[in-house]
Amino acid sequence: MKVYRDQDAHLEVLQGKRIAVIGYGNQGRAQALNLRDSGLDVIIGNREDEYRERASDDGFEVLPIAVAATQAEIVMLLIPDEVMSDVLRDQIVPSLSEGDALVFASGYTLAFGQVTVPDYVDIVLLAPRMIGAGVRDKYVAGTGFPSFTAVHQDRSGQARSLVLALAKGIGSTRFGVVEVSFAQEAELDLFTEQCFGPAFGQVLTTSVDLLVELGYPPEAVLLELYMSGELSYTMAKIAEMGLVEQSQLHSTTSQYGSMTRGMRFILPELRQRMQHGLDDIRSGRFAEEWAAEQTAGCPTLEMLRESARSLPLYRLEQQLRHALRGEPIPEELLEATEAPPAAPTDEAKVASEEALRSRPAAPAAPRGMLSRFLASLRGLLAPAPAAAPSGALSRRQLEHVLQRFCALASQDPALQAFSHGRRFTSHYVLGDAGLDFYMRFADGAVESALGVPVPAAEVRLETTSDVLDGMLSGRLNAMRAAMSGRLQFKGEAKVAMSQQQVQADLVRVYSQARGEVVGTDA
Numbered sequence: 001m002k003v004y005r006d007q008d009a010h011l012e013v014l015q016g017k018r019i020a021v022i023g024y025g026n027q028g029r030a031q032a033l034n035l036r037d038s039g040l041d042v043i044i045g046n047r048e049d050e051y052r053e054r055a056s057d058d059g060f061e062v063l064p065i066a067v068a069a070t071q072a073e074i075v076m077l078l079i080p081d082e083v084m085s086d087v088l089r090d091q092i093v094p095s096l097s098e099g100d101a102l103v104f105a106s107g108y109t110l111a112f113g114q115v116t117v118p119d120y121v122d123i124v125l126l127a128p129r130m131i132g133a134g135v136r137d138k139y140v141a142g143t144g145f146p147s148f149t150a151v152h153q154d155r156s157g158q159a160r161s162l163v164l165a166l167a168k169g170i171g172s173t174r175f176g177v178v179e180v181s182f183a184q185e186a187e188l189d190l191f192t193e194q195c196f197g198p199a200f201g202q203v204l205t206t207s208v209d210l211l212v213e214l215g216y217p218p219e220a221v222l223l224e225l226y227m228s229g230e231l232s233y234t235m236a237k238i239a240e241m242g243l244v245e246q247s248q249l250h251s252t253t254s255q256y257g258s259m260t261r262g263m264r265f266i267l268p269e270l271r272q273r274m275q276h277g278l279d280d281i282r283s284g285r286f287a288e289e290w291a292a293e294q295t296a297g298c299p300t301l302e303m304l305r306e307s308a309r310s311l312p313l314y315r316l317e318q319q320l321r322h323a324l325r326g327e328p329i330p331e332e333l334l335e336a337t338e339a340p341p342a343a344p345t346d347e348a349k350v351a352s353e354e355a356l357r358s359r360p361a362a363p364a365a366p367r368g369m370l371s372r373f374l375a376s377l378r379g380l381l382a383p384a385p386a387a388a389p390s391g392a393l394s395r396r397q398l399e400h401v402l403q404r405f406c407a408l409a410s411q412d413p414a415l416q417a418f419s420h421g422r423r424f425t426s427h428y429v430l431g432d433a434g435l436d437f438y439m440r441f442a443d444g445a446v447e448s449a450l451g452v453p454v455p456a457a458e459v460r461l462e463t464t465s466d467v468l469d470g471m472l473s474g475r476l477n478a479m480r481a482a483m484s485g486r487l488q489f490k491g492e493a494k495v496a497m498s499q500q501q502v503q504a505d506l507v508r509v510y511s512q513a514r515g516e517v518v519g520t521d522a
């Protein structure tokens with residue numbers, strides 16, 4: 001195990017060399033300031049805009065990108081990966097001379113073949129494991145931060161000592177620097193973003209959903225799980241002491257409970273899913289998909305952002321933040337949340353009563369802002385009324401509704417418009433009712449029918465009759481159903497998400513079919 005520290009790196013390697021920091025954003029500003037404070041000769045390359053002004057205000061000489069690259073021996077690429085290829089090809093490579101060094105802060109573009117680099121310069125990586133603000137703050141505080149380095153091309157024979165010297169200049173060897181390859185840096189980074197982070201997020205959201213459904217106060221649930229800051233404090237301790245050692249900071253009840261019950265969460269499927277995610281990354285499939293998404297103007301990303309903001313959890317978090325600061329809650333956060341919560345299911349009631357029995361008596365109903373806040377929170381995350389007894393459909397009714405829905409959907413102009421330029425099938429499986437139906441979108445046509453599609457569908461959605469009825473009646477949020485495990489999805493995520501664009505049309509068509517078959521009150 002090798003960790004490079006201050007004594008392994010020498011700033012003298014950089015004497016007489018000018019460093020051009022290209023881009024003055026998150027990383028650019030922090031690294032440029034640190035390098036200058038380390039006594040190095042730094043200029044900035046940036047377009048005419050506010051970042052350029054900021055660099056000037058900070059006392060740097062700011063030049064057009066190509067000019068800065070010409071004047072420097074070391075060129076640090078601190079611009080977004082999305083624009084790297086064009087900027088490198090058009091403005092930087094033509095300005096490079098034999099023996100110069102190109103420094104990337106992320107392995108992504110090189111690892112996935114998105115940039116072409118010349119063979120007459122050093123190509124190295126200096127990738128902080130820290131956001132830009134932290135890069136500066138920790139330099140100023142004198143504690144440093146970790147980085148990954150890599151040497152892709154050692155033209156000068158000095159590439160390793162050069163990148164270590166730069167790591168020292170930005171303050172990273174004070175903490176510790178680890179050498180990897182460009183590909184390893186990119187893959188680890190993406191793994192954290194696509195596997196570790198989302199899996200952890202699911203653990204949080206599933207916990208919130210379960211506990212609120214069982215009747216625990218939402219504000220207490222959010223504080224207990226993460227909004228108190230205890231979790232981030234524990235994570236900081238894990239970073240400092242290690243996962244095993246930090247357990248000593250917790251009570252013996254906590255240690256015994258988490259170690260004995262922890263075994264229940266050893267899930268082989270979790271590992272398989274992570275492996276699958278990593279395969280997507282390493283094969284380059286993700287990079288290809290993301291490049292195509294950017295070319296198309298990021299429609300899926302926009303839709304996903306919108307969906308995330310429509311989650312009850314989003315409003316709940318914003319409300320709690322206002323309440324914790326003692327501020328009134330803005331009207332838009334309260335909108336449509338004050339309807340009385342739906343009756344809990346029997347199962348939820350029993351569990352909730354069980355939980356309440358073991359708690360001290362509830363205080364008198366709170367008043368004013370807080371009471372409004374609590375009422376709206378309960379409304380927001382109350383069990384969805386998908387299974388309301390008055391609206392429940394028998395299997396036979398559901399079959400007829402779906403038959404009519406499929407017929408209407410196949411003729412619906414809005415769904416046909418959505419189908420233009422698309423070719424995929426969604427297969428819905430209602431395990432409890434033993435019913436299947438599908439919707440095939442094929443270049444402007446929509447084919448929808450009961451039964452299993454042939455050939456097999458690109459997207460498979462498994463749920464129960466109640467959840468499907470709730471979703472297609474517009475009473476249940478599909479994202480929330482997916483988050484709580486009541487809707488399970490297999491197949492191409494991007495394709496499945498695209499169907500969210502016509503969610504309102506699906507609700508309209510289904511409501512019509514449902515109204516025709518069982519009447520609007522059913």
Ligand code: NDP
Nearest residue numbers: 023024025026027028047051078079080083105106131132
């Ligand atoms: P930013 O988004 O903060 O970069 C903004 C800078 O890039 C600005 O100076 C901006 O200037 C310039 N820029 C944007 N588009 C263009 C363009 N088309 N042509 C020329 N200049 C452009 O990036 P980050 O600092 O977040 O990331 C920089 C690199 O660091 C990336 O490789 C990233 O992967 C890596 N990295 C980032 C980390 C982070 O925490 N953010 C952590 C570790 C590595 P303008 O105003 O003219 O657009």
